[in-house]
Amino acid sequence: MATYEQVAVFDTNLENELIEGDIRKIHDYVVNNGGQFRRWERWGKRRLAYEIAHRQYGYYVLAIYDLDSKATKELDRMLRITPSLIRFLITRVEDSRIPEIDAESVATLGAIAEAAPESLDASGVKPGEAAVVVEEEVVAPLADEVETEESA
Amino acid sequence: MQRGKFVKRRPSLAAKIRAGAMRKPSYLEEHGIKFIDYKDVKLLQRFVSPAAKILPRRLTRLNQQQQRDITTAIKRARHLALMPFTTDAEAY
Numbered sequence: 001m002a003t004y005e006q007v008a009v010f011d012t013n014l015e016n017e018l019i020e021g022d023i024r025k026i027h028d029y030v031v032n033n034g035g036q037f038r039r040w041e042r043w044g045k046r047r048l049a050y051e052i053a054h055r056q057y058g059y060y061v062l063a064i065y066d067l068d069s070k071a072t073k074e075l076d077r078m079l080r081i082t083p084s085l086i087r088f089l090i091t092r093v094e095d096s097r098i099p100e101i102d103a104e105s106v107a108t109l110g111a112i113a114e115a116a117p118e119s120l121d122a123s124g125v126k127p128g129e130a131a132v133v134v135e136e137e138v139v140a141p142l143a144d145e146v147e148t149e150e151s152a
Numbered sequence: 153m154q155r156g157k158f159v160k161r162r163p164s165l166a167a168k169i170r171a172g173a174m175r176k177p178s179y180l181e182e183h184g185i186k187f188i189d190y191k192d193v194k195l196l197q198r199f200v201s202p203a204a205k206i207l208p209r210r211l212t213r214l215n216q217q218q219q220r221d222i223t224t225a226i227k228r229a230r231h232l233a234l235m236p237f238t239t240d241a242e243a244y
Contacts, residue, residue: 007191
Protein backbone atom coordinates (compact mmCIF):
# COMPACT_ATOMS: atom_id res chain seq x y z
CA MET A 1 0.00 0.00 0.00
CA ALA A 2 1.45 3.33 -1.00
CA THR A 3 0.15 6.86 -1.24
CA TYR A 4 -0.47 8.32 -4.67
CA GLU A 5 -1.41 11.76 -5.86
CA GLN A 6 -3.53 12.02 -8.93
CA VAL A 7 -4.41 15.06 -11.01
CA ALA A 8 -7.00 14.57 -13.71
CA VAL A 9 -7.98 17.09 -16.37
CA PHE A 10 -11.44 16.59 -17.80
CA ASP A 11 -12.87 17.88 -21.05
CA THR A 12 -15.13 20.83 -20.20
CA ASN A 13 -17.04 20.53 -23.45
CA LEU A 14 -18.78 17.49 -22.02
CA GLU A 15 -21.86 17.35 -19.83
CA ASN A 16 -21.25 17.90 -16.13
CA GLU A 17 -22.97 14.61 -15.32
CA LEU A 18 -20.52 12.76 -17.53
CA ILE A 19 -17.54 14.28 -15.74
CA GLU A 20 -19.11 13.64 -12.34
CA GLY A 21 -19.80 10.07 -13.41
CA ASP A 22 -16.16 9.51 -14.27
CA ILE A 23 -15.01 11.12 -11.02
CA ARG A 24 -17.34 8.73 -9.22
CA LYS A 25 -15.89 5.83 -11.19
CA ILE A 26 -12.40 6.74 -9.99
CA HIS A 27 -13.72 7.09 -6.45
CA ASP A 28 -15.49 3.73 -6.51
CA TYR A 29 -12.54 1.97 -8.07
CA VAL A 30 -10.21 3.09 -5.28
CA VAL A 31 -12.71 2.29 -2.53
CA ASN A 32 -13.60 -1.12 -4.00
CA ASN A 33 -9.95 -2.08 -4.22
CA GLY A 34 -9.26 -1.49 -0.57
CA GLY A 35 -7.98 2.05 -1.07
CA GLN A 36 -8.44 4.98 1.25
CA PHE A 37 -8.79 8.59 0.13
CA ARG A 38 -6.79 11.19 1.99
CA ARG A 39 -7.83 14.33 0.21
CA TRP A 40 -9.79 15.66 -2.71
CA GLU A 41 -9.36 19.05 -4.31
CA ARG A 42 -11.36 20.55 -7.08
CA TRP A 43 -9.44 23.27 -8.82
CA GLY A 44 -12.36 23.75 -11.16
CA LYS A 45 -12.25 24.97 -14.69
CA ARG A 46 -8.88 26.39 -15.67
CA ARG A 47 -7.40 27.61 -18.89
CA LEU A 48 -4.91 25.13 -20.32
CA ALA A 49 -1.39 26.50 -20.81
CA TYR A 50 -1.59 25.28 -24.38
CA GLU A 51 -4.33 23.95 -26.58
CA ILE A 52 -4.93 20.19 -26.44
CA ALA A 53 -7.09 18.73 -29.22
CA HIS A 54 -8.63 22.20 -29.76
CA ARG A 55 -9.59 22.42 -26.10
CA GLN A 56 -8.73 25.64 -24.27
CA TYR A 57 -10.10 24.72 -20.84
CA GLY A 58 -9.96 21.76 -18.55
CA TYR A 59 -11.70 20.78 -15.32
CA TYR A 60 -8.97 19.92 -12.80
CA VAL A 61 -9.48 17.44 -9.98
CA LEU A 62 -6.82 16.33 -7.52
CA ALA A 63 -7.07 13.23 -5.36
CA ILE A 64 -4.62 11.74 -2.89
CA TYR A 65 -5.20 8.15 -1.87
CA ASP A 66 -3.59 5.04 -0.45
CA LEU A 67 -3.82 2.16 -2.85
CA ASP A 68 -2.12 -1.09 -3.65
CA SER A 69 0.48 -0.66 -6.41
CA LYS A 70 -1.15 -3.31 -8.59
CA ALA A 71 -4.54 -1.62 -8.33
CA THR A 72 -2.91 1.72 -9.11
CA LYS A 73 -1.41 0.30 -12.27
CA GLU A 74 -4.82 -0.94 -13.29
CA LEU A 75 -6.35 2.46 -12.49
CA ASP A 76 -3.72 4.07 -14.68
CA ARG A 77 -4.73 1.75 -17.53
CA MET A 78 -8.38 2.54 -16.88
CA LEU A 79 -7.78 6.30 -16.98
CA ARG A 80 -5.83 6.01 -20.21
CA ILE A 81 -8.93 4.67 -21.94
CA THR A 82 -11.32 7.16 -20.34
CA PRO A 83 -12.45 9.43 -23.18
CA SER A 84 -13.52 12.37 -20.98
CA LEU A 85 -9.97 12.87 -19.69
CA ILE A 86 -7.70 15.28 -21.51
CA ARG A 87 -4.70 14.57 -19.29
CA PHE A 88 -3.91 12.87 -16.02
CA LEU A 89 -0.89 12.21 -13.85
CA ILE A 90 -0.45 9.76 -10.99
CA THR A 91 2.63 10.25 -8.85
CA ARG A 92 3.86 8.53 -5.75
CA VAL A 93 3.81 10.74 -2.63
CA GLU A 94 7.03 10.61 -0.61
CA ASP A 95 6.60 8.95 2.76
CA SER A 96 7.60 12.15 4.56
CA ARG A 97 4.95 14.18 2.76
CA ILE A 98 1.83 12.03 3.13
CA PRO A 99 -1.02 14.35 4.17
CA GLU A 100 -3.43 13.68 7.00
CA ILE A 101 -6.83 12.36 5.98
CA ASP A 102 -9.00 15.37 5.17
CA ALA A 103 -12.37 13.76 5.92
CA GLU A 104 -14.37 16.79 4.85
CA SER A 105 -12.95 16.97 1.35
CA VAL A 106 -13.21 13.20 0.99
CA ALA A 107 -16.87 13.28 1.94
CA THR A 108 -17.94 16.33 -0.03
CA LEU A 109 -15.76 16.43 -3.13
CA GLY A 110 -14.98 12.81 -3.86
CA ALA A 111 -18.26 11.78 -5.33
CA ILE A 112 -21.91 12.69 -5.13
CA ALA A 113 -23.37 11.54 -1.81
CA GLU A 114 -25.43 8.47 -2.76
CA ALA A 115 -22.55 7.15 -4.81
CA ALA A 116 -20.34 6.68 -1.79
CA PRO A 117 -22.33 5.86 1.32
CA GLU A 118 -19.41 3.91 2.84
CA SER A 119 -16.98 6.79 2.81
CA LEU A 120 -19.58 9.16 4.21
CA ASP A 121 -20.41 6.85 7.09
CA ALA A 122 -16.74 6.38 7.82
CA SER A 123 -16.05 10.07 8.17
CA GLY A 124 -19.16 10.67 10.25
CA VAL A 125 -20.77 13.15 7.87
CA LYS A 126 -24.49 12.73 7.34
CA PRO A 127 -25.28 11.96 3.70
CA GLY A 128 -27.90 14.72 3.65
CA GLU A 129 -25.43 17.42 4.69
CA ALA A 130 -22.82 16.27 2.24
CA ALA A 131 -25.26 16.28 -0.62
CA VAL A 132 -26.11 19.93 -0.04
CA VAL A 133 -22.47 20.94 -0.06
CA VAL A 134 -21.85 19.01 -3.26
CA GLU A 135 -24.59 20.89 -5.01
CA GLU A 136 -23.31 24.28 -3.94
CA GLU A 137 -19.60 23.82 -4.31
CA VAL A 138 -19.28 21.46 -7.18
CA VAL A 139 -22.23 21.49 -9.48
CA ALA A 140 -22.86 25.22 -9.35
CA PRO A 141 -19.34 26.45 -10.32
CA LEU A 142 -19.20 24.01 -13.20
CA ALA A 143 -22.46 25.30 -14.59
CA ASP A 144 -21.38 28.95 -14.27
CA GLU A 145 -18.04 28.40 -15.88
CA VAL A 146 -19.39 26.57 -18.87
CA GLU A 147 -21.28 29.72 -19.75
CA THR A 148 -18.14 31.86 -19.60
CA GLU A 149 -16.41 29.54 -22.00
CA GLU A 150 -19.06 29.99 -24.62
CA SER A 151 -18.79 33.76 -24.41
CA ALA A 152 -14.99 33.70 -24.58
CA MET B 153 54.86 27.67 -21.27
CA GLN B 154 57.23 24.75 -20.96
CA ARG B 155 56.00 21.42 -22.06
CA GLY B 156 55.59 18.77 -19.38
CA LYS B 157 55.99 21.21 -16.55
CA PHE B 158 53.04 21.81 -14.26
CA VAL B 159 52.21 25.47 -14.06
CA LYS B 160 49.71 26.51 -11.44
CA ARG B 161 47.36 29.11 -12.83
CA ARG B 162 45.50 31.61 -10.80
CA PRO B 163 41.75 30.98 -10.87
CA SER B 164 39.82 33.22 -13.20
CA LEU B 165 37.07 35.49 -11.91
CA ALA B 166 34.48 33.19 -13.46
CA ALA B 167 36.00 30.23 -11.63
CA LYS B 168 35.86 32.12 -8.34
CA ILE B 169 32.21 32.93 -8.84
CA ARG B 170 31.44 29.33 -9.70
CA ALA B 171 33.35 28.12 -6.65
CA GLY B 172 31.02 30.03 -4.38
CA ALA B 173 33.05 32.86 -2.91
CA MET B 174 31.22 35.49 -4.94
CA ARG B 175 28.12 33.50 -5.70
CA LYS B 176 24.66 34.88 -5.08
CA PRO B 177 22.44 32.27 -3.40
CA SER B 178 19.84 30.55 -5.52
CA TYR B 179 16.16 31.29 -5.02
CA LEU B 180 15.66 27.97 -3.25
CA GLU B 181 18.53 28.66 -0.84
CA GLU B 182 17.32 32.17 -0.15
CA HIS B 183 13.83 31.01 0.74
CA GLY B 184 14.75 27.70 2.34
CA ILE B 185 12.60 25.70 -0.04
CA LYS B 186 13.22 21.99 0.45
CA PHE B 187 10.47 20.37 -1.55
CA ILE B 188 9.65 21.22 -5.14
CA ASP B 189 6.04 20.63 -6.06
CA TYR B 190 4.97 20.30 -9.68
CA LYS B 191 1.71 22.06 -8.80
CA ASP B 192 3.52 25.21 -7.64
CA VAL B 193 3.59 26.93 -11.00
CA LYS B 194 4.56 30.28 -9.51
CA LEU B 195 7.78 28.82 -8.16
CA LEU B 196 8.58 26.86 -11.31
CA GLN B 197 8.13 29.95 -13.45
CA ARG B 198 11.26 31.42 -11.87
CA PHE B 199 13.31 28.69 -13.49
CA VAL B 200 12.18 29.14 -17.06
CA SER B 201 13.11 31.73 -19.67
CA PRO B 202 10.57 34.22 -21.07
CA ALA B 203 9.99 31.68 -23.84
CA ALA B 204 9.15 29.15 -21.08
CA LYS B 205 12.28 27.07 -21.69
CA ILE B 206 13.99 25.52 -18.69
CA LEU B 207 17.03 27.61 -17.73
CA PRO B 208 20.46 26.00 -17.42
CA ARG B 209 22.08 25.40 -14.06
CA ARG B 210 24.58 28.13 -14.89
CA LEU B 211 21.75 30.64 -14.58
CA THR B 212 19.56 29.02 -11.94
CA ARG B 213 22.55 28.49 -9.60
CA LEU B 214 20.96 25.28 -8.30
CA ASN B 215 22.87 22.19 -7.33
CA GLN B 216 22.55 19.11 -9.48
CA GLN B 217 19.83 17.51 -7.38
CA GLN B 218 17.71 20.65 -7.18
CA GLN B 219 18.04 21.28 -10.90
CA ARG B 220 16.87 17.76 -11.59
CA ASP B 221 13.90 18.13 -9.23
CA ILE B 222 12.94 21.44 -10.84
CA THR B 223 13.25 19.94 -14.30
CA THR B 224 11.04 16.98 -13.39
CA ALA B 225 8.49 19.27 -11.78
CA ILE B 226 8.37 21.56 -14.83
CA LYS B 227 7.91 18.59 -17.13
CA ARG B 228 5.06 17.27 -15.00
CA ALA B 229 3.42 20.69 -14.93
CA ARG B 230 3.75 20.87 -18.72
CA HIS B 231 2.10 17.52 -19.14
CA LEU B 232 -0.92 18.71 -17.18
CA ALA B 233 -0.98 21.95 -19.20
CA LEU B 234 -0.31 23.98 -16.06
CA MET B 235 2.72 25.42 -17.81
CA PRO B 236 3.47 25.95 -21.49
CA PHE B 237 6.19 24.08 -23.36
CA THR B 238 7.07 27.28 -25.13
CA THR B 239 5.61 30.71 -25.69
CA ASP B 240 7.62 31.19 -28.91
CA ALA B 241 5.57 31.89 -32.01
CA GLU B 242 2.33 31.72 -30.09
CA ALA B 243 -0.49 31.20 -32.57
CA TYR B 244 -2.82 33.65 -30.87
